[in-house]
Amino acid sequence: MSAPFLLDACLAALTLAVAAYAVFAREAFTAVVAFISYGLLLALVWVRLSAVDVALTEAAIGSGVTGALLIGAAARLGDGDAAARSGPGILSKTLYALLCMLATGGIAAAVLSLPPVAPTLAPLALQELRATGLGNPVTGVLLAYRAIDTLLEAVVLVLALIGVWSFARDAAWGGKPESPGAPDPDAALVFLGRLLPPLGIIIGVHLVWAGATQPGGAFQGGTILAAIWILVMVAGLVDAPPINRPWLRVALVGGPALFLAIGIAGFALAGAFLAYPEGYAKPLIIIIEAALTLSIALALGLLALGAPTRNPQQ
Amino acid sequence: MNAITLAGLGGAALVGLGLYGLVTHPHLLRKIIAFNVMGGGVFLLFGAIARRGAVAGTGADPVPHALVITGIVVAFSATALAVALLLRVFRDTQSPFFPADPPRDPSDRSGAI
Numbered sequence: 001m002s003a004p005f006l007l008d009a010c011l012a013a014l015t016l017a018v019a020a021y022a023v024f025a026r027e028a029f030t031a032v033v034a035f036i037s038y039g040l041l042l043a044l045v046w047v048r049l050s051a052v053d054v055a056l057t058e059a060a061i062g063s064g065v066t067g068a069l070l071i072g073a074a075a076r077l078g079d080g081d082a083a084a085r086s087g088p089g090i091l092s093k094t095l096y097a098l099l100c101m102l103a104t105g106g107i108a109a110a111v112l113s114l115p116p117v118a119p120t121l122a123p124l125a126l127q128e129l130r131a132t133g134l135g136n137p138v139t140g141v142l143l144a145y146r147a148i149d150t151l152l153e154a155v156v157l158v159l160a161l162i163g164v165w166s167f168a169r170d171a172a173w174g175g176k177p178e179s180p181g182a183p184d185p186d187a188a189l190v191f192l193g194r195l196l197p198p199l200g201i202i203i204g205v206h207l208v209w210a211g212a213t214q215p216g217g218a219f220q221g222g223t224i225l226a227a228i229w230i231l232v233m234v235a236g237l238v239d240a241p242p243i244n245r246p247w248l249r250v251a252l253v254g255g256p257a258l259f260l261a262i263g264i265a266g267f268a269l270a271g272a273f274l275a276y277p278e279g280y281a282k283p284l285i286i287i288i289e290a291a292l293t294l295s296i297a298l299a300l301g302l303l304a305l306g307a308p309t310r311n312p313q314q
Numbered sequence: 315m316n317a318i319t320l321a322g323l324g325g326a327a328l329v330g331l332g333l334y335g336l337v338t339h340p341h342l343l344r345k346i347i348a349f350n351v352m353g354g355g356v357f358l359l360f361g362a363i364a365r366r367g368a369v370a371g372t373g374a375d376p377v378p379h380a381l382v383i384t385g386i387v388v389a390f391s392a393t394a395l396a397v398a399l400l401l402r403v404f405r406d407t408q409s410p411f412f413p414a415d416p417p418r419d420p421s422d423r424s425g426a427i
Contacts, residue, residue: 004317005316005317005320008317008320008321009320012320012321012324015324015328016324016327016328016331019328019331019332019351019354020331022335022347022348022351023331023332023334023335023339023344023347023348023351024335028341028343028344028410031343031344031347032343032347035347035350035351038351038354039354042354042358045321045324045358045361046361048317048321049318049321049361049362049364049365049373049374050365050368050372050373050374051361051364051365051373051374051379051382053379053383054357054361054379054382054383054386057382057383057386057387058354058357058386061386061387061390062350062354062386062389062390065390066350066389066390066393069390069393069394069397070343070346070347070393070397072397073343073397073400073401074343076401076404077343077400077401077404077410078410079341079410080341080409080410080411087338087339087340088338092338093338096334096337096338097334100330100331100333100334100337101330103329103330103333104326104327104329104330104331105326107325107326107329107330107359108322108323108326108327111319111322111323111325111326111359111362112319112323114322114363114366118363118366118367118375119367120366120367120368120369120375121367121375121376121377122367122368122369122372122374122375122376122377123369125375125376125377126369126371126372137372137376138376138379138380138383140376141376141377141379141380142380142383142384145377146377146380146381149380149381149384150380150384153384153387153388156387156388156391157387157391159391160391160392160394160395161394163395163398164394164395164398167398167399167401167402217383219383219387296387300390303390303391303394304394306394306397306398306401307398307401307402
């Protein structure tokens with residue numbers, strides 16, 4: 001047994017243990033903290049699987065922004081009256097546990113019986129990559145070969161946000177989401193809120209730019225920008241924006257709309273929906289990524305803030 | 315057994331673990347967390363399969379990676395929507411659990427199994 005395998009085995013055991021803690025922990029808040037740790041450990045597993053792009057996304061969105069959202073929810077909800085609701089009885093729990101083990105066993109059997117020669121699209125993706133002028137095959141798949149998925153994903157973010165906003169009370173419609181922080185003016189958080197934004201903006205923009213050739217891209221960069229925005233709001237330096245601002249809505253829809261417009265222009269210029277004209281693939285992809293980054297950063301931040309709760313006049 | 319199979323088996327275990335939490339926890343936020351644990355397991359299965367598809371010059375097949383990145387963002391969108399729904403349930407019922415079923419009328423046989 002080699003040293004890297006031992007490392008992987010320890011990492012897997014730790015990830016499973018933390019995931020179990022997130023599921024079984026007594027209090028909701030503890031479970032959220034365990035879930036965030038689980039996301040970060042999972043990101044390390046992704047690095048070990050040679051998937052740095054996915055690791056960045058998992059750490060930033062799967063663990064970071066989801067964690068911020070869940071912490072906010074856990075703080076508002078509390079644990080409820082646990083005595084009143086103890087869940088299913090011991091007999092049902094045993095039955096559920098057996099069924100879940102059966103599900104795990106079935107998937108494990110499928111994993112163990114995968115064909116010895118794995119089917120792969122990697123050679124095809126690499127072969128066509130030169131035509132797009134990009135260096136990162138994952139960005140190539142996201143924005144050239146399977147651009148329709150990425151377009152729909154950007155639309156899903158906007159739709160989810162409309163869904164979240166629709167839970168607002170009528171009086172609060174168009175108003176501001178609840179402010180995430182009301183801090184102590186001397187707190188270290190305020191210092192960080194002033195110190196980190198310039199660094200965060202540079203790192204976020206760099207990740208988007210580097211995404212064309214190296215791991216990174218609009219989603220990873222956009223998440224960092226969203227994280228900085230949330231930090232500045234938690235530190236109380238800026239307030240959450242009212243959701244009826246025209247600039248906000250234009251910026252939110254701008255990324256997907258531009259992507260769609262360039263996709264439709266593909267009919268006339270390159271003969272197919274979402275096709276790029278010869279030689280213009282890379283500049284067009286970078287323009288799309290830049291607009292998408294702004295939309296994604298805003299959508300992620302606003303999704304984490306939740307539905308508006310304050311009247312527009314306040 | 316190698317590291318790729320290990321990741322696949324880990325993914326399978328995470329799916330079972332998350333599914334159990336989703337079914338048994340009465341607290342709705344705990345259900346959302348368990349559902350996300352399960353999602354992480356599904357993505358990890360994709361990761362193991364992508365790693366198996368590595369060819370010379372690549373660490374892994376980029377196509378499943380792109381799908382997983384899309385999946386993580388969509389999972390976050392769904393989580394945000396679920397949390398908003400939950401906070402609305404909490405606002406209306408003051409409880410992070412689903413309202414209890416009304417006691418069944420013994421003379422009503424329509425819903426009986």
